[in-house]
Structure formats: structure tokens, C-alpha cells
Amino acid sequence: MIVTPHPDDAEFGAAGTVARWTGEGVDVVYVVCTNGDKGTSNTNLTPEELTPIREEEQLAAAKLLGVKEVVFLHHPDQGLDDTPEFRKEIVRLIRIYKPETVVTADPYRRYVWHRDHRITGQVTLDAVFPYARDHYSYPDLIQEGLEPHKVRDMLFWATEDVNYRSDITKTFDRKLAALRCHKTQVGQIPPGDLEERLRGRCRMMAEGEEFELAEGFHRVEIWQ
Numbered sequence: 085m086i087v088t089p090h091p092d093d094a095e096f097g098a099a100g101t102v103a104r105w106t107g108e109g110v111d112v113v114y115v116v117c118t119n120g121d122k123g124t125s126n127t128n129l130t131p132e133e134l135t136p137i138r139e140e141e142q143l144a145a146a147k148l149l150g151v152k153e154v155v156f157l158h159h160p161d162q163g164l165d166d167t168p169e170f171r172k173e174i175v176r177l178i179r180i181y182k183p184e185t186v187v188t189a190d191p192y193r194r195y196v197w198h199r200d201h202r203i204t205g206q207v208t209l210d211a212v213f214p215y216a217r218d219h220y221s222y223p224d225l226i227q228e229g230l231e232p233h234k235v236r237d238m239l240f241w242a243t244e245d246v247n248y249r250s251d252i253t254k255t256f257d258r259k260l261a262a263l264r265c266h267k268t269q270v271g272q273i274p275p276g277d278l279e280e281r282l283r284g285r286c287r288m289m290a291e292g293e294e295f296e297l298a299e300g301f302h303r304v305e306i307w308q
């Protein structure tokens with residue numbers, strides 16, 4: 085399960101890994117927390133107009149990566165808070181989809197870090213542990229038939245503390261193509277520049293490894 089603050093963050097953070105997993109037959113579900121309606125400097129486009137465009141972009145990227153399902157939570161962009169309601173939304177999805185691995189933004193990146201990213205990471209971590217795990221956390225979810233679920237591990241993208249480098253040498257091209265689906269976000273960057281920048285970053289992330297290109301994460305084992 086990939087929990088992304090905005091449409092496009094998951095492609096920057098984890099699309100190469102997602103493409104590798106789906107290629108191996110792993111089911112991947114995306115949870116998109118906000119509608120991304122503040123994500124433009126184009127003042128000819130209203131937030132109301134931007135929302136469906138960004139959803140379409142996200143769906144196109146997910147399709148290209150072989151993602152099985154995309155769940156949109158439709159929170160307003162820049163509108164996330166660490167609330168019991170948001171946490172419960174994520175717990176509910178964890179109990180429905182029962183992911184082995186949950187991937188999201190690192191909440192502990194320092195200083196200039198989008199508030200939605202920080203909050204998505206924190207709330208998702210809390211939802212995994214302990215709220216999705218514990219029987220008495222949500223008696224009403226139990227009554228709905230949503231039993232506790234233990235997630236095996238979590239991967240946090242955009243981390244300052246990389247301890248896991250995921251080989252995306254064979255899926256880099258699909259990461260790039262998925263990223264290009266987000267035209268409102270990367271459409272203004274010359275295509276060659278985007279590829280060069282991305283390749284450079286992924287190559288640097290793979291330094292010291294036996295493969296050429298990597299996405300970097302902080303990996304935490306929750307249950308073995």
C-alpha cells in the first residue's frame with residue numbers, strides 16, 4: 085500500500101519500486117490523501133479545475149505502473165491535520181487491503197518539508213502501529229468485520245536517513261514515464277532535463293550497490 089500526500093509524490097518517491105513489485109505479481113494499492121488542488125502556479129487554472137486533472141494524471145500514472153487500485157480520500161491540498169478521523173481512515177484501508185508493506189513520505193525530514201507530507205507520514209505510521217494492529221482500537225471497525233492487521237514493514241521516501249536502496253535499474257524508464265503523466269507538475273520541465281536530473285539522483289542513490297539505479301528509503305520492520 086502506497087499512501088501519498090498528493091498526486092505525483094508517490095511517482096517521485098517510489099514508482100520504480102512499485103513497477104518492480106507489480107512486475108513480480110505483487111498487488112499494489114494507492115491511497116491518495118489530498119486532491120492536490122493548490123499544486124500550480126498557473127493562475128488561469130482554478131483549484132476546482134485542477135482537481136479532476138490531477139486525479140486523471142494520477143490514474144494514468146498508476147495504470148502505467150500496474151497499480152491495481154487507486155483510492156482517493158479527497159482531502160483539500162494543504163488541508164491535512166493529524167486528526168483521529170484521518171488516522172481512522174488510514175486504519176480502515178489497512179484493515180481492508182491488509183498490506184504486507186506500507187510506503188509513504190518520511191515525516192521526520194527536517195525544516196522545509198510540505199506539511200501534508202509530514203502529516204501523511206506521521207498519521208500513516210501511527211495507523212500501522214499500533215492502531216491497525218490492536219483489537220480494541222476501534223470496536224466499531226471490528227463490528228464492521230475489519231479485523232486487526234499487522235503490517236510487516238514500512239518504507240519512507242524522501243528520507244534523510246536512507247537504510248534501504250531499492251534496485252530500479254530495470255524500471256527507471258517506467259518511473260520516468262509515470263512521472264510524465266503528471267503534466268501539471270512536470271510539464272514545464274524540458275523532457276531531457278527531467279530525465280537527466282532523475283537519472284542522476286537515482287544513480288547517486290545506488291552508489292556502493294551492485295546495481296546502477298536506486299530509490300532510497302528508510303525501512304522499518306514492524307513485524308517479522
Ligand SMILES: [Zn+2]
Pocket residue numbers: 089090093198201
Ligand atoms: Zn506532495
